[in-house]
Amino acid sequence: MNVDSLKKGIVIDHIKAGSCMDIYKYLELDKMDCSVAIIKNAKSNAMGKKDIIKVEGLLDIDLDVLGFIDCNITVNIIDNGNIIEKKKLTMPEIIRNVVSCKNPRCITSIERGIEQVFKLTDKEQHTYRCVYCEQKYEQK
Amino acid sequence: MKHIITPLDLSIKEMDSYLDLADRIMAAPKKFSHVCDGKKLATLFYEPSTRTRLSFEAAMLNLGGSVLGFSSSESSSATKGENVADTIRVISSFADICAIRHPKEGAPMVAAQYSKIPVVNAGDGGHQHPTQTLTDILTIRALKGRLQGLTVGLCGDLKFGRTAHSLITTLARYANIRFVLISPLELKIPDYIRDTTLIQKNIPFQEVERLENIIGDLDVLYMTRVQRERFFNEEDYVRLKDSYILDMAKMNLAKKDMIVLHPLPRVNEIATEVDQDPRAVYFEQVQYGVYIRMALIMKLLEVDDIER
Numbered sequence: 001m002n003v004d005s006l007k008k009g010i011v012i013d014h015i016k017a018g019s020c021m022d023i024y025k026y027l028e029l030d031k032m033d034c035s036v037a038i039i040k041n042a043k044s045n046a047m048g049k050k051d052i053i054k055v056e057g058l059l060d061i062d063l064d065v066l067g068f069i070d071c072n073i074t075v076n077i078i079d080n081g082n083i084i085e086k087k088k089l090t091m092p093e094i095i096r097n098v099v100s101c102k103n104p105r106c107i108t109s110i111e112r113g114i115e116q117v118f119k120l121t122d123k124e125q126h127t128y129r130c131v132y133c134e135q136k137y138e139q140k
Numbered sequence: 141m142k143h144i145i146t147p148l149d150l151s152i153k154e155m156d157s158y159l160d161l162a163d164r165i166m167a168a169p170k171k172f173s174h175v176c177d178g179k180k181l182a183t184l185f186y187e188p189s190t191r192t193r194l195s196f197e198a199a200m201l202n203l204g205g206s207v208l209g210f211s212s213s214e215s216s217s218a219t220k221g222e223n224v225a226d227t228i229r230v231i232s233s234f235a236d237i238c239a240i241r242h243p244k245e246g247a248p249m250v251a252a253q254y255s256k257i258p259v260v261n262a263g264d265g266g267h268q269h270p271t272q273t274l275t276d277i278l279t280i281r282a283l284k285g286r287l288q289g290l291t292v293g294l295c296g297d298l299k300f301g302r303t304a305h306s307l308i309t310t311l312a313r314y315a316n317i318r319f320v321l322i323s324p325l326e327l328k329i330p331d332y333i334r335d336t337t338l339i340q341k342n343i344p345f346q347e348v349e350r351l352e353n354i355i356g357d358l359d360v361l362y363m364t365r366v367q368r369e370r371f372f373n374e375e376d377y378v379r380l381k382d383s384y385i386l387d388m389a390k391m392n393l394a395k396k397d398m399i400v401l402h403p404l405p406r407v408n409e410i411a412t413e414v415d416q417d418p419r420a421v422y423f424e425q426v427q428y429g430v431y432i433r434m435a436l437i438m439k440l441l442e443v444d445d446i447e448r
Contacts (some may be wrong), residue, residue: 105265107244111223114250121336132246133267134332 009034010061011076012053017041019070020051026065026098034058064092068099068128069139093120095128099137106133142440143252143259147270147310155274155310161435162278162428169202172434175443176205182235183209184227184251185262186242191404191426192262192271196239199433208235225254232256237440239271240264258440266300266367271436272403273306275429280360282428283399283421288315291357295322295384296364296409298329303403304364305333312343319345320354324383326376327366351384355394361386363402363409363422387411391419401425 015023020038029036035056044050055061059077066073067089075087100116101108108114108130118128118137128137143149150158165172181200185193188211197207224242228251231238238255240248241262248261263269281287292311294304298321308329311317319338321329328334328347338345348354355361366381386400391414402410402422414420 103245105243105245105267107224107242107246107250107264110244111225111247111250113223113225121332122340125335127335129332129336130246132249133265134245134330136331 005081006054006056006078007081008059008079009054009056010058011078012055012061012066013050013074013076014044014047015051015053015073016070017047017049017051020053023053023066023069023073026069027061029053029055032058063087063089064095065098067091068095091120091123091126094118094131101130101133101135102138103130103133103135106130106135108132141256141258143248143255144270144436144440145249145252145259145261146268147273147306149270152313155277158274158432158435158439159278159281161438162431163282165434166428166431169431169434172203172438174204175438176200176203176441179203179205179237179441179443180235181205181207181209181437182231182238182257183207183211183262184231184238184240184242185209185211186240186247187263188212189241189263191429192241192269193239195426195429196260196262196271196433198430199437202430203434203437205236205437209238224250227251228255228259237437260436260440263302265302266305267302268306268309269302269403270306270310271433272303272429273310274432274436275425276303276307276362276401276403277310278428278432279401279421279425280399283424284359284397287311288317290314290316290359291318291320292360292362293320293322293351293354293358294362294364295351295386297327297366298323298364299327300367301327301364304362305330307362308333309337312337312341317343319343320358321345321347322349322351322354322384323347324349327383351386352390352393355390355398358394358398361394361398361400363400363406365402365405365407365409382408384409385411386414388413388417391417394419 037054039052041049071089071091076083077085095118097116117131119131121127121129183193200207224247237258239260239262240251242264245265245267247264252259298304400420
């Protein structure tokens with residue numbers, strides 16, 4: 001499968017196969033006007049299969065969201081057809097309004113206007129917990 | 141300005157200073173009877189409570205202050221749909237300090253984010269209950285003489301039992317503490333306590349289902365009630381409510397100097413025959429609760445220097 005190279009934009013590479021639509025949703029790419037190419041199950045020497053997202057025209061994305069989902073993802077910034085920067089991802093200490101707490105006993109289930117805030121509590125296990133009720137966020 | 145939302149909002153040093161102040165109050169309560177003259181405590185109780193609310197109110201009245209508030213969500217604007225953030229903004233104009241109990245976990249943290257006055261968590265759902273923990277550790281320190289080197293058994297509903305969560309979190313910071321967690325499989329401690337408080341910090345603990353097998357090892361036994369209000373399903377409550385009943389037959393297997401605590405209310409998890417045993421200290425514990433809340437109010441209102 002061929003997708004034309006970007007002149008200017010972002011390539012999100014080394015996405016775990018099957019996760020690209022989660023990233024599409026978290027980055028709210030559906031709300032943008034620019035062209036977005038989603039490549040599923042591309043061959044990868046390192047990963048076997050991987051997903052890739054290419055976003056045309058955009059040079060700035062929320063790296064915290066990507067770090068939260070999977071900090072092994074690589075982000076390449078493209079300008080004039082060349083990679084001008086490779087962004088390194090880290091797991092953010094805090095994420096705001098990216099995911100919601102699923103605990104029906106949590107105040108976030110009823111309080112209007114509240115921010116959804118999760119805190120990294122175990123880096124090795126990649127554990128994020130709701131700051132209000134401490135329920136673990138279960139990634140798919 | 142300080143809020144008390146979880147027990148970890150106080151360092152061990154701060155907590156010790158609260159306990160020391162409570163000791164001083166206990167020794168001479170009259171000396172403190174006017175230190176909060178003109179100050180007001182708001183008690184915002186969205187969930188029923190007898191002990192905690194009255195204990196807070198008694199504490200403020202003992203200090204010369206006054207109290208206002210509500211004792212159920214039905215008697216507040218919550219029934220009109222007002223959220224916690226708006227309520228606390230308003231209450232901040234009426235009072236100098238507030239204690240909030242709410243059925244939803246994290247509600248006091250939300251209140252603290254919008255409050256202009258110190259907020260104290262008086263129990264949030266099945267999550268935390270830091271002032272009960274201050275009560276518990278004041279009781280343990282007064283009656284056992286130490287908070288280190290204890291084997292502490294917690295028995296009953298450890299899943300939704302907020303008093304148990306706060307007590308484990310707090311005692312885990314003291315040296316040579318060992319926990320024995322006694323509960324049915326369905327009511328074991330939540331993973332945030334097991335993973336982040338016990339396993340990550342290498343605190344020794346064991347999880348067992350039978351109280352009589354381990355009661356002889358314990359220095360402190362903390363009994364809890366299986367709480368009907370935490371269950372979405374009545375059948376589960378009925379099945380689990382009588383999982384543990386502490387009676388004299390079990391007490392006879394315990395050490396002579398073990399103490400039995402309970403945050404109250406008790407339903408039937410402690411047989412009334414145990415009340416006569418000198419090791420049953422749960423009614424004394426209630427009195428310690430008033431002293432520590434007096435100390436807490438003074439510390440948060442920064443009036444603790446007046447008596448010295």
